[in-house]
Amino acid sequence: MVLEPVPGARCDSESYYYCYSFDRELEQEWTWTERYPRQPEIKAYLDHVADRFDLRRDIRFSTTVTGARADADGRGWTVSVQEGTDLHCRFLVTAVGCLSAANVPDLPGLETFAGRWFHTGRWPHEGVDVTGRQVGVVGTGSTGIQAIPVLAREAAHLTVLQRTPNYSVPARNGPLSEAESRSYKADYADIRAVQAASANGHPFVVNPQSALEVDAAERDGVYRAAWERGGLRFRASYRDLLADEEANETASEFVRDRIREIVRDPETAARLLPHDHGFATKRPPIDTGYFETYNRDDVTLVDVRADPVEAVVPEGLRLRSGAVHELDDIVFATGFDALTGPLLRLDPTGPDGTSLRSAWWDGPRTYLGLAVSGFPNLFTITGPFSPSVLTNMPSSIEQHVDWIAGCLAHLRATGADRIEADPGAEQAWGEHNREAADATLLPRAATSWYLGANVPGKPSVFMPYAGGFARYAGTCADVARDGYRGFRLGHRRAVA
Numbered sequence: 001m002v003l004e005p006v007p008g009a010r011c012d013s014e015s016y017y018y019c020y021s022f023d024r025e026l027e028q029e030w031t032w033t034e035r036y037p038r039q040p041e042i043k044a045y046l047d048h049v050a051d052r053f054d055l056r057r058d059i060r061f062s063t064t065v066t067g068a069r070a071d072a073d074g075r076g077w078t079v080s081v082q083e084g085t086d087l088h089c090r091f092l093v094t095a096v097g098c099l100s101a102a103n104v105p106d107l108p109g110l111e112t113f114a115g116r117w118f119h120t121g122r123w124p125h126e127g128v129d130v131t132g133r134q135v136g137v138v139g140t141g142s143t144g145i146q147a148i149p150v151l152a153r154e155a156a157h158l159t160v161l162q163r164t165p166n167y168s169v170p171a172r173n174g175p176l177s178e179a180e181s182r183s184y185k186a187d188y189a190d191i192r193a194v195q196a197a198s199a200n201g202h203p204f205v206v207n208p209q210s211a212l213e214v215d216a217a218e219r220d221g222v223y224r225a226a227w228e229r230g231g232l233r234f235r236a237s238y239r240d241l242l243a244d245e246e247a248n249e250t251a252s253e254f255v256r257d258r259i260r261e262i263v264r265d266p267e268t269a270a271r272l273l274p275h276d277h278g279f280a281t282k283r284p285p286i287d288t289g290y291f292e293t294y295n296r297d298d299v300t301l302v303d304v305r306a307d308p309v310e311a312v313v314p315e316g317l318r319l320r321s322g323a324v325h326e327l328d329d330i331v332f333a334t335g336f337d338a339l340t341g342p343l344l345r346l347d348p349t350g351p352d353g354t355s356l357r358s359a360w361w362d363g364p365r366t367y368l369g370l371a372v373s374g375f376p377n378l379f380t381i382t383g384p385f386s387p388s389v390l391t392n393m394p395s396s397i398e399q400h401v402d403w404i405a406g407c408l409a410h411l412r413a414t415g416a417d418r419i420e421a422d423p424g425a426e427q428a429w430g431e432h433n434r435e436a437a438d439a440t441l442l443p444r445a446a447t448s449w450y451l452g453a454n455v456p457g458k459p460s461v462f463m464p465y466a467g468g469f470a471r472y473a474g475t476c477a478d479v480a481r482d483g484y485r486g487f488r489l490g491h492r493r494a495v496a
């Protein structure tokens, strides 16, 4: 069977809110078929939105932007594209995504591999058939955890090369009934209000109790109900799961117990137990039959923390010990150069010739995750130091788009043609980000891509804003209300 798109790829926010909220009719006319739809259904939705709002005439497809440089007066940008001539614009808005720069491990010998290799973020559009093949997967993040059960069903044998064991909660995916669709459509006003007031853009109210103020039996009941319901909502079981180590440990141990229960071979189960970080301090995956997959005779789990992958050889992967895993296909589910990577690959250059790469040599600096000092008239949708990947992404994207649209309208109305983040405001925002992250357990997960730890040599900076979506959106609204506090606005002088 041809696996297209990436095996197991689905959203992990639920469909009824992993979508736009800006149009009431759109909400009512589109009906999702599953709790977590596959990529083709999400693409069909985006196609529908593009057609419904007649967006295609404003989009140039199949165009690769290779660079952007600011005009010397900071009042415009020249954008270079691979296919055709340069473009010029007054304002440049990047929407390059947080997780779009693939992170392929720099392993010697990759070019000598006799089989096929893939990175999940660059999966061939025509799909891949692994039927009857010896397949190796490197990586057990959200992508690996989604892909492994599907690959195991199709391949002759699957070898999972695991560096850091991960927590995962069952997704409990399934079709949405007509009654369920009717119900969310009827409730949209309330759902959107809960999302807007939330810490992460999900329409769940977090249990206001501490995990430590109830007895073990009651807590176990709450976790069991959350496990049965499935999905990221598990995190909402208690208010302090991401703020208090002891509280977090109760959830971590609950998930470890489920792993011990599901995986029949005790040695394999032990290897799968996360031990170096707390539940959800790295981005928590949700799965369909992930831990159960290790009960198959044709699946092998290899600990590459103890014995790291050292090289690719023509037959497969060679570990430090010298052991070679013979493979026909290698699937790198090794994640992304997150948040900064997509912007640095674009590497815009400011009016004084400074590149973003040199401005960010020791880590990102932004004001509100929306703008960078030294780079006037540039807006970065879901940039570093905005809530982005800690939230339901459509919520964060819409909030940024609305804010930028409001800002551009303000500039036009006031005759301004230049806007730039003030370096002092940017520095204060960076400090506030650090404080917000340090108030949580998130920076303690040493191998987290939130910190850039997955990319060798990347500066260690906690990149998403951890102060909460509602608080952040409030700050952005206040900044606008205060006449774009922290930004310098420039007006072109009238020509005499």
Ligand code: NAP
Binding pocket: 010, 011, 012, 013, 099, 105, 138, 139, 140, 141, 142, 143, 144, 146, 161, 162, 163, 164, 283, 304, 309, 333, 334, 335, 336, 389, 447, 449, 453, 454
């Ligand atoms: P990831 O979370 O960064 O996981 C990458 C995996 O590869 C980790 O297990 C990592 O191990 C391992 N790895 C990286 N380099 C390695 C090497 N040289 N040798 C051995 N192992 C190596 O990436 P991802 O799974 O693609 O997920 C990224 C994010 O995308 C998610 O956290 C989520 O935000 C998003 N996502 C969402 C969905 C969804 O909506 N359902 C699905 C997939 C992804 P270490 O942990 O030791 O670094």
